[in-house]
Each structure stands twice: as C-alpha cells, then as structure tokens.
C-alpha cells in the first residue's frame with residue numbers, strides 16, 4: 441500500500457510518501473480502507489522525538505491517530521462491523537508504527553464508531569481525537585452545568601471548536617480566546633470571542649463580571665496561570681496542553697461509546713467539525729506545516 445512514513449525523528453521534511461507492506465489484521469480488529477486521516481499536533485510532536493521518554497517508535501513509523509474509512513475485512517472475533525461499513529476511530533497505539541497516514545490501517549473495534557451520516561470524510565476524520573478530548577475536558581472533568589460561564593483558550597483550534605460546542609450544548613455561556621482573525625468564526629457558533637495576551641483578564645471580566653466557572657486550556661504556555669484571576673470562587677480548570685504543579689491535565693482515551701454519542705450529536709445537527717484545510721496523502725509534509733503555522737479554525741485533514 442501507499443503510506444507516509446518517517447525513518448528517523450524530525451520535522452515535516454522527514455516524511456516520505458512510499459510503498460510499505462499492508463498492515464496485518466489481528467483478532468478483534470478490522471482492516472479499514474482509509475478515506476481521510478486528520479492531523480493532530482501530537483503527530484508532529486511525536487515525530488520530533490518529544491515522546492521518546494514514554495513512547496517507543498518502531499521505524500519506519502506511519503504517523504496519524506484519526507481515521508475515517510470503509511471496513512474492508514474483519515478479523516477473527518468481530519461481530520460489530522462488516523465489510524462495507526463506514527467507520528471512524530481514534531487509533532492511538534502504544535508503539536508508534538502503523539498510523540492513519542496510509543491507504544489501509546488495522547484498527548481495534550473498541551477504538552471505532554460508525555461514521556456520522558451527515559459528515560463529509562474530512563469532517564468525520566476530524567471528530568475522534570478532538571471530540572474525545574473535548575468530551576473528557578468539558579463533560580467528564582470540568583462537569584460544565586447549565587448557566588455556567590466557561591473560558592476556552594484556543595477556542596478556534598481543532599479541540600477548542602468541539603469543546604465550545606459541547607459547552608454550548610450544556611447551556612453554558614462560552615468565552616473563547618483566539619486570535620483576532622478567528623473572532624467572526626467564533627461568533628458564528630455562539631461563542632463570545634476575546635483576544636489573547638496582555639489584558640485578557642480584564643476582557644474576560646468585562647464579559648463575566650462575577651468571574652468564569654470553568655476554564656479549558658487548549659494552548660499551554662502558561663495561559664491558565666495568566667487567567668487565574670478571571671475565575672469565580674468556584675472555578676475549575678484543566679489543560680490538554682500543559683502540566684505541572686496545580687494544573688489538572690486531561691488526555692483523550694479511545695472510547696467507542698463516547699465516540700458514538702458524538703456521532704449522534706453530529707447527525708442531529710448539534711455539532712460540526714470545521715475543516716481548516718485538506719491535502720492529498722502525498723502532501724502530508726505540507727499538511728503538517730500548515731497545522732504548525734497559524735491556520736483557519738478547525739482540523740487539517742489528509743484525503744486519500
């Protein structure tokens with residue numbers, strides 16, 4: 441099959457579009473013919489070797505954890521899916537080797553859900569990791585309640601756009617910190633935008649005089665500490681991009697039931713995944729560069 445690989449750590453320039461052996465299909469997994477694979481910052485961070493202390497890499501590595509495609513074959517023991525089914529999944533693996541930047545990927549059924557009927561392939565591929573992370577933060581960690589005010593740093597990003605919609609669906613008021621070029625987009629989905637950087641506490645306080653009830657950090661770089669004074673006395677906060685003393689960090693987990701719940705929300709018209717840009721598989725390096733640079737709201741996706 442054709443795939444994009446890297447043979448040693450590095451930036452987008454180490455990515456190579458090439459022929460590799462098809463993945464093997466083990467029990468409780470299905471072989472997915474990939475139609476779209478979404479990029480995530482984790483792809484290029486791991487590719488740069490930043491995960492070396494805790495994640496093994498078996499070179500050549502095919503990057504990519506977000507997939508949408510068609511089931512081609514089912515492994516032994518699989519009754520949930522059949523050939524021809526359209527699926528999506530967050531297919532993170534413990535050892536970096538077989539990712540989604542490829543024509544085929546073998547995916548465990550517990551990582552998969554049926555593709556949203558109403559979504560394009562790029563929108564479908566953009567949902568799993570962003571959606572599962574946003575759900576873990578907004579619903580399971582911050583436990584946002586109706587009537588609360590939530591501040592989201594990086595609200596126009598892949599995770600931020602989904603997190604904002606989940607908080608709005610829970611009848612919260614959402615303040616989204618983003619660069620000025622993304623403010624009209626945020627208004628279009630019902631978010632009150634504020635500019636990042638110096639003076640942000642005053643801008644948030646102008647919108648929420650009693651302080652915000654919850655803060656989600658999708659940026660890192662100390663923004664949680666910088667906005668601590670924007671919180672009410674009952675403020676909860678968590679980060680998906682920062683750690684250290686006093687910071688609750690949350691990580692996405694593969695979860696078929698939650699992914700199915702997000703798919704149903706999408707098909708009911710309550711959630712959309714904005715697409716920043718699409719690229720053909722062979723242009724994965726350009727796609728990674730686009731994700732690393734300032735980009736339009738939402739996900740960067742490879743289309744196969």
Ligand SMILES: NC(=O)c1ccc[n+]([C@@H]2O[C@H](COP(=O)([O-])OP(=O)(O)OC[C@H]3O[C@@H](n4cnc5c(N)ncnc54)[C@H](OP(=O)(O)O)[C@@H]3O)[C@@H](O)[C@H]2O)c1
Pocket residue numbers: 480481482569570573593594595596597598599600617618619620622636658659660679680681690691692731734735737738739
């Ligand atoms: N813990 C987890 O499980 C998990 C899961 C997914 C992602 N993450 C992490 O969460 C962060 C966001 O992921 P994402 O997929 O939403 O990324 P993304 O789509 O690239 O969005 C990041 C957003 O942050 C804003 N931003 C502000 N300052 C920035 C800076 N200095 N550099 C880059 N962006 C900046 C950008 O919006 P503006 O231009 O509007 O400022 C951008 O839209 C990343 O660090 C990623 O590694 C963690």
